[in-house]
Amino acid sequence: MRSDEPHEPMNKHTSAKLFAPCPRGLESALAAELTALGASAVQAVAGGVAFEGDTRVIYRANLESRIATRVLLRLFTVPYRSEEDIYRAAYDLDWPQRFDVTRSIRVYLTAQRCPLKSLDFLTLRIKDAVCDRFRGEVGSRPNVDTRAPEVRIHAFLDATQFTLYLDTSGEPLFKRGARAAQGEAPIKENLAAGILSLTGWQPGTALLDPMCGGGTFLVEAAQIALNIAPGIARGFGFEKLKHFDAPLWQALRAEAEARRKPVVALPIYGSDLYGDTLKLAHANLAASGLEQAVQLKQVNALEVSAPAATGVLVTNPPYGERMGEQQELAEFYPRFGDALKQKFAGWNCYILSADMNLPKLIKLKVSKRTPLFNGALECRLFEYKIVAGSMRGPTP
Ligand SMILES: C[S@@+](CC[C@H](N)C(=O)[O-])C[C@H]1O[C@@H](n2cnc3c(N)ncnc32)[C@H](O)[C@@H]1O
Structure with a gap:
């Protein structure tokens, strides 16, 4: 039984559980930035900031955060012991309701103290679960694209818990969309x-x-x-998801442009x-x-x-x-x-x-x-x- 579903906003006023990773050492600075962008329940932890927010907060954090690496929408956290538990939990999610089968996908997996042997195999099982669920419901499955996926799914495993996130950013946020050339050892x-x-x-x-x-x-x-919003020149993962609120997004972009x-x-x-x-x-x-x-x-x-x-x-x-x-x-x-x-x-x-x-x-x-x-x-x-x-x- 999932302890804390649903985490994703089904309309723009529902609060979602979110996590924004960032370069280590910048967690407090990011927490302050996200608070200023309207996030609530903001909590800096090692490597990022957990927070809550509605669709507006998700879009603004992507468009305006200068410090976050990405904004992840938490889908669930469940206990696990076996590969099968991971597959089941991933399969149980109503994927066709999140994005269209025509979208390409990629699963990313990070683990700390995970007792299971092969992380590559687990990544594959999560991808299989998503595809199987689609096949069962709509008769076809999304393609995998490891280079430029339209939908990124991030799995995180610790010793006992499996957390799954949908990436609302797409390309990491340090890619502002405008860098022309790299010098020697550029910083992000x-x-x-x-x-x-x-x-x-x-x-x-x-x-x-x-x-x-x-x-x-x-x-x-x-x-x-x-006052140039760091993300004004790029696209975002949330534009590829179902329930994308185009009018809200246009309004937020216009507000950012007006402040420039x-x-x-x-x-x-x-x-x-x-x-x-x-x-x-x-x-x-x-x-x-x-x-x-x-x-x-x-x-x-x-x-x-x-x-x-x-x-x-x-x-x-x-x-x-x-x-x-x-x-x-x-x-x-x-x-x-x-x-x-x-x-x-x-x-x-x-x-x-x-x-x-x-x-x-x-x-x-x-x-x-x-x-x-x-x-x-x-x-x-x-x-x-x-x-x-x-x-x-x-x-x-
Ligand atoms: C690590 S890189 C800086 C990268 C930069 N922060 C970026 O993000 O692109 C160090 C830079 O110091 C420059 N440099 C080395 N010795 C220098 C010197 N004596 N005076 C001025 N610049 C120097 C190098 O040409 C190089 O571009």
């Missing part, structure tokens, strides 16, 4: 947006990324400053050592119509000057995994620390790095370190509040 858009929120940066204050690569921080900051400010030059600055990399940043800004909003310059981060008396510097420097790179970085960091100290008094500086030696090498006083995950890579966001004089001795 939702991680960049979450970091901007952790820095406390507010539009109107100067923002600089002196190692901007493909410009992810710059695009996100400009979109925040101009005209593109003007903003105090947002990016620079990089390499001209080719800056071309990528320019292409990414142009793809979002933001090339007028952000100022780009080719300059070594060691020589960059502060574009304003106060502001926020945010960057993720190259991360060296090979010995030679580590040696180069060991020489770079103390000089970068010097540059910040000499030229950025009055600025708050944030450096995202997986290099736990960075604080020792940069020789500035860390005022905060926030653990974050860049994909699977454990990082810290180091905060340095640069004050003129007093914080460090001269470099030998």
Whole structure:
């Protein structure tokens, strides 16, 4: 017996149980964002935020959340012991009532401490259950498309419980729909947006990324400053589901468009050592119509000057995994620390790095370190509040 059905809103006023995964370390920031978007029963847990909301909240979270990776609609949670329990629970759901048989599907499965042997086999059984249910009711079954499925079904197994979700997002939400080109080791858009929120940066204050690569921080900051909904240029999984409320969706999109400010030059600055990399940043800004909003310059981060008396510097420097790179970085960091100290008094500086030696090498006083995950890579966001004089001795 399912403990807590139904979870999906059958009309736009019924509340659904939802889960939004996000980069680890950003759960509280996402919880605040979802609350502001009208979510209720908001609860940050490791790796995401559980919340409740009606169709309006689901659509708004997809369109406007800058930090969520996706928005999952919980269908059920049941206890399980065997493969057969998983198949049965998946089969019992009235799938033809959720989406049309002509939609392509894919099942994704994540497990923690699952006692059953083959996760691939379980994924297959869930897919079989969905297809069998369709065949029994409408005489045909949906096709599987592993590359670009129209409907994504996410299963989560812990040691004893099986939870099934329908993905209302489709492509993950960090795909804003406009990235033209990738630089070297780009960070995901939702991680960049979450970091901007952790820095406390507010539009109107100067923002600089002196190692901007493909410009992810710059695009996100400009979109925040101009009230551009991060999902305005893309489609969503919920458009492929039955009960899609097109008039509500059009109204929410129109509201978001109306809040959008005209593109003007903003105090947002990016620079990089390499001209080719800056071309990528320019292409990414142009793809979002933001090339007028952000100022780009080719300059070594060691020589960059502060574009304003106060502001926020945010960057993720190259991360060296090979010995030679580590040696180069060991020489770079103390000089970068010097540059910040000499030229950025009055600025708050944030450096995202997986290099736990960075604080020792940069020789500035860390005022905060926030653990974050860049994909699977454990990082810290180091905060340095640069004050003129007093914080460090001269470099030998
Ligand atoms: C990890 S990438 C930044 C990626 C960026 N956040 C993005 O999302 O695309 C590091 C960047 O630092 C740049 N870089 C390396 N050394 C530099 C230096 N001395 N001055 C300025 N930029 C530098 C590299 O060209 C590279 O684009």
